[in-house]
Amino acid sequence: MSNAYLVPLTEIRHEQMVVNSRFIATLGPAFSIDEARAFVGKIKKEFSDATHNVPAYIIGGGNTVTEYFSDDGEPSGTSGKPALTVLRGSGLGDVVLVVTRYFGGTLLGTGGLVKAYTEAAQSVVNAVERGRRVPVHVVMAAIPYNLLERLRLLTSKGHGKVLGEDYAGDITMTLQFPVEHFDTFQNDLRELSAGRIQAEIIETKEEIVPIA
Numbered sequence: 001m002s003n004a005y006l007v008p009l010t011e012i013r014h015e016q017m018v019v020n021s022r023f024i025a026t027l028g029p030a031f032s033i034d035e036a037r038a039f040v041g042k043i044k045k046e047f048s049d050a051t052h053n054v055p056a057y058i059i060g061g062g063n064t065v066t067e068y069f070s071d072d073g074e075p076s077g078t079s080g081k082p083a084l085t086v087l088r089g090s091g092l093g094d095v096v097l098v099v100t101r102y103f104g105g106t107l108l109g110t111g112g113l114v115k116a117y118t119e120a121a122q123s124v125v126n127a128v129e130r131g132r133r134v135p136v137h138v139v140m141a142a143i144p145y146n147l148l149e150r151l152r153l154l155t156s157k158g159h160g161k162v163l164g165e166d167y168a169g170d171i172t173m174t175l176q177f178p179v180e181h182f183d184t185f186q187n188d189l190r191e192l193s194a195g196r197i198q199a200e201i202i203e204t205k206e207e208i209v210p211i212a
Contacts, residue, residue, distance in 0.1 A: 086122055135206055
């Protein structure tokens with residue numbers, strides 16, 4: 001279930017001028033082809049008066065990817081392909097990029113276009129915050145009130161977080177842990193409760209966690 005590739009955490013934008021042409025690179029996460037297409041459509045609508053809106057995206061990561069690019073009217077191979085090449089070299093997956101160009105009246109030539117689109121793509125790829133996919137368990141445990149604070153400490157120690165607390169006769173805790181840390185937490189919980197309490201896994205999923 002785990003994927004080794006990194007994903008962008010947020011949408012990011014960078015603008016630069018190249019020989020009077022204005023280049024605006026916008027990059028963000030997209031977890032399906034439909035999301036990537038919607039992102040591209042949003043940017044094209046925002047910059048509907050631009051000379052070109054050049055898209056590129058990679059959905060998935062590692063050995064299972066769907067890639068796409070378009071030159072959007074620029075000479076073949078001068079814009080979309082360089083942008084996709086930057087994405088390929090970034091280590092990112094589930095990523096979509098649109099480089100918008102407002103023509104400034106001076107032709108850049110084939111080499112100049114490749115350089116400008118490459119640098120525009122690099123400007124956002126290099127700056128975006130990254131996260132990694134981590135498999136997590138969502139679990140529930142019913143505990144007596146006197147164990148609440150100690151369970152919160154165990155949760156923090158186990159790299160987990162509290163999702164909810166339901167107060168009744170006991171406290172029903174809803175917690176989330178990275179799969180790799182859950183067994184240690186479960187053992188600590190049994191030790192804390194003298195073997196009377198263990199957490200029940202109710203869901204396993206993936207979450208994107210920021211990397212340092």
